Amino acid sequence: MEKPRNIYIETYGCQMNVADSEVVLGIMREAGYSRTEEATKADVIFVNTCAVRENAEQRVYGRLGDFRHLKRSNPAVVLGVLGCMAERLRKDLLEEETSVDLVVGPDEYRKLPALVDAAMQGEKGIAIRLSRVENYDDIEPLREDGISAWISIMRGCDKFCTFCVVPFTRGRERSRSLDNIVREVERLAQRGFKEVTLLGQNVNSYRDADHDFADLLARCAAADRSMRVRFTTSHPQDMSIKLIETIAAHENICKYIHLPVQSGSDRILELMNRTYTADEYLRLVDRIKRTIPGVSLSTDIIAGFPTESDADHRKTIELIQAVEYDGAFTFKYSPRENTKAWNMADSVPEELKIERLNEIIDVQRAISFRLNQQLIGRTVGVLVEGESKKSDQDFCGRTDTNKMVVFPRNGYQPGAYAEIWIRRANAATLFGQHEPSTAQEG
Ligand code: 5AD
Ligand code: SF4
Numbered sequence: 001m002e003k004p005r006n007i008y009i010e011t012y013g014c015q016m017n018v019a020d021s022e023v024v025l026g027i028m029r030e031a032g033y034s035r036t037e038e039a040t041k042a043d044v045i046f047v048n049t050c051a052v053r054e055n056a057e058q059r060v061y062g063r064l065g066d067f068r069h070l071k072r073s074n075p076a077v078v079l080g081v082l083g084c085m086a087e088r089l090r091k092d093l094l095e096e097e098t099s100v101d102l103v104v105g106p107d108e109y110r111k112l113p114a115l116v117d118a119a120m121q122g123e124k125g126i127a128i129r130l131s132r133v134e135n136y137d138d139i140e141p142l143r144e145d146g147i148s149a150w151i152s153i154m155r156g157c158d159k160f161c162t163f164c165v166v167p168f169t170r171g172r173e174r175s176r177s178l179d180n181i182v183r184e185v186e187r188l189a190q191r192g193f194k195e196v197t198l199l200g201q202n203v204n205s206y207r208d209a210d211h212d213f214a215d216l217l218a219r220c221a222a223a224d225r226s227m228r229v230r231f232t233t234s235h236p237q238d239m240s241i242k243l244i245e246t247i248a249a250h251e252n253i254c255k256y257i258h259l260p261v262q263s264g265s266d267r268i269l270e271l272m273n274r275t276y277t278a279d280e281y282l283r284l285v286d287r288i289k290r291t292i293p294g295v296s297l298s299t300d301i302i303a304g305f306p307t308e309s310d311a312d313h314r315k316t317i318e319l320i321q322a323v324e325y326d327g328a329f330t331f332k333y334s335p336r337e338n339t340k341a342w343n344m345a346d347s348v349p350e351e352l353k354i355e356r357l358n359e360i361i362d363v364q365r366a367i368s369f370r371l372n373q374q375l376i377g378r379t380v381g382v383l384v385e386g387e388s389k390k391s392d393q394d395f396c397g398r399t400d401t402n403k404m405v406v407f408p409r410n411g412y413q414p415g416a417y418a419e420i421w422i423r424r425a426n427a428a429t430l431f432g433q434h435e436p437s438t439a440q441e442g
Contacts, residue, residue, distance in 0.1 A: 007033040008042035012060055013050025015232065016170075017083055019152040019199050021048045022141035024082065024109050029142050031113035039070060044078045044116055049085035051165050053334040057085060068099040078119045080104060080112070084169035087128055088337070094124050106155070106170050107131040130156075130171030137176045147385055147415050149193045153181055153216065154200035159235060161262070162273045162340035163302060163333065166201055173201075178208040182219050189224035194383055194415050196220065197230040204238035213238075214246040221250040228383060228400060232258045236284055237275045248292045255292055256326075256402040259285070260300035264319030265312035268305050273340070278319055285323050296326040296401030301360055304333040304353030306344035313356045320363055326371055326401065328364045332357050365427045372403070372425035379421045380405065380430070386414045405430045 007028050011021045024046060025035055036042050045067055050056040060081075067079050080102035081093050087105040094100055101119040104112060108127035115125040135155055143149055154175040157166045185196055198220065200206060206213035213231075221229050229250075234257055247253050263269050266277045276284075288295055301316060320328065332353045335346045348356075380399045388394040388406045396406045397418065406429055407420045420432035 005033050005043045006036040006041055007044045007046065008036050008039045009046040009048060010039075010063065011048045013048075013052060013056055013084065015150055015197070015199055016152060016155075016201065017048050017050060019141065019150040020083065020106060020109070021046075022143055022150070023136050023139050023152070024048070024112060025142035026139045027109055027112055031116075035142065039067070040074075042077060044080065045070075046080045046082050049081055049083040051084035051088045051169050051336070053331060053336075055334070060085060064098055064100065068097075071099045076120070078102065078116050080116070080119075082106070082109070084165070087130070087169040088165065090128055091126065094126060101125070103128065105130065107134040109136070110134075132172050133174060135174050135176045137180050143188075145191060147193060147383065148195040148197070149188050151181060151184055151188075151196050151198050152176070152200065153198045153203060154206050157201035158205075159202060159237075159275075160273060160340075162271065162344075163262075163305065163336065165336040165339055168338045170201065173205060175200075175206050175208055178211050178216050178219060181216060182223050185220045185223045185227065185229075189227050192415065193227070195228040195230065197232060199232060202233060202235040202238065203231050204234050204240070204243060212240070212242070214240065214243040217243070217253060218246050218250065221253050225252055228252055228254055230254045230256065230402075234259050236261070236281050239284055239288075241287070244288055244291045247295075254400040254402065255294055256296045256298070256400065257288060258298045258300075259288075261319060261323075262300060262302050263305060263308075263312065264316035265308070266315075268308055268312050271307065271341075271344070272302075272305060278315065282319070282322055294401065296403070297323060298327040298329070298402075299323070299325050300329045300331070302331050302333050303357040303360055304348035306333070306341055306347050308333075308348050308356075313359075317359065317363055320360065320367070324367050324371065325364060326403070327368055328360070330357055330360050330364070368427040369425075372427065372430060375403075375422045375430055376425055377422065377436075379419050379436075380432070382407070382418045382420050382432075384412050384414050384416045384418050399430075403430055404428065405432055407432045407434070410434055 009021050011017050049060045078101045081100050082104050086103045093103045102115050103126045105128035107130050111127050156171045156173045158173040160167050204213050264278050382397040382405045384395050384397040388396040394406050395409050421436045422430050422432045424431045
């Protein structure tokens, strides 16, 4: 009998890539492969890559260096580069010194088993065509049992923000069928999952015939009322009133919206092709806050986009203060080939980018801290995820507003809902216990 083949996969970048790696593992399982957690035991090593910023790519290059060494002691192993860097760098990656055997873009994963077979015969392979229709709707992703699952509901992006490489690496926008997504939620519920996150570069423009994202969200929430439903990412332009009302109407749709703003300056927003003004964005936020009481908001912000002045940067700071985000993901602008912004001079010096980035981080941290302090003395509902990172005596889990809570294990099981009384908080984490403290402080 043939020895079973093992596959090892490492994933970089966004949650879409995490979901894609599960699709890849699903395809490889059908072809007879088993997953291994150890690269040294693998017959096939895949690196699922991200090209969104320069430093993401640098990290992958570092890892490919490690795998090149591994290949020296085991030349039979097949090394494949998947995902967004495959699309961006194409043949470059197949050069001798990288030791890469396969370069496969995000829409060509069905070809992986055949390409790996050929590579085992010594034939290097490249498959990087982007598709207008591929959505892997019929592939069962390989997921370990757990509490929380990712479900990719659409692929690609048509927004063409001028800084972003995603429309070039992931291609045009296309959605999966609503019925298949709902069936996936039902199957996950039967397997004991308690939370799903619907994923796409811009979930708000999801469409299946007459059904929009609000319809999909409502159907997923109705599939199992004990299942939490999350989603990411939302583009402000497509955030409809119907969607906001749908989030408010369903108890098990999490009251947390990741709504990237990127900048607070109208001039920069225009150069970024974001299609809204700061004022329009603030009005949207106001509508969201009024319709969904207690909603938690987060954002993405880029510091140092071409031509960004101190005045533009101040507007970003003012917008952050006006919205009062619960959290923010912040990035230094990184020029990406093919994008429109690539042709604009990268005019903000590195030190100034860092200075602005640090100010944004400090302002946001103070806001997160203040908002979290307001929860002290309150009881919050938490989905128990498992042991906390710092202590095996403690469990951790998230509120539906996506705040991390740490509390004593106290007989809880992962997957249970716990009511936790918040005792203290910092900018990132809430710390609680099961009963309000009756001890006198001080
Ligand atoms: N430089 C810096 N940040 C970027 N992002 C996307 N492209 C770039 C880039 N070229 C950020 C945006 C986006 C997030 C996923 O990554 O803020 O929302
Ligand atoms: Fe990139 Fe803009 Fe699409 Fe987000 S919405 S993936 S930032 S092009």
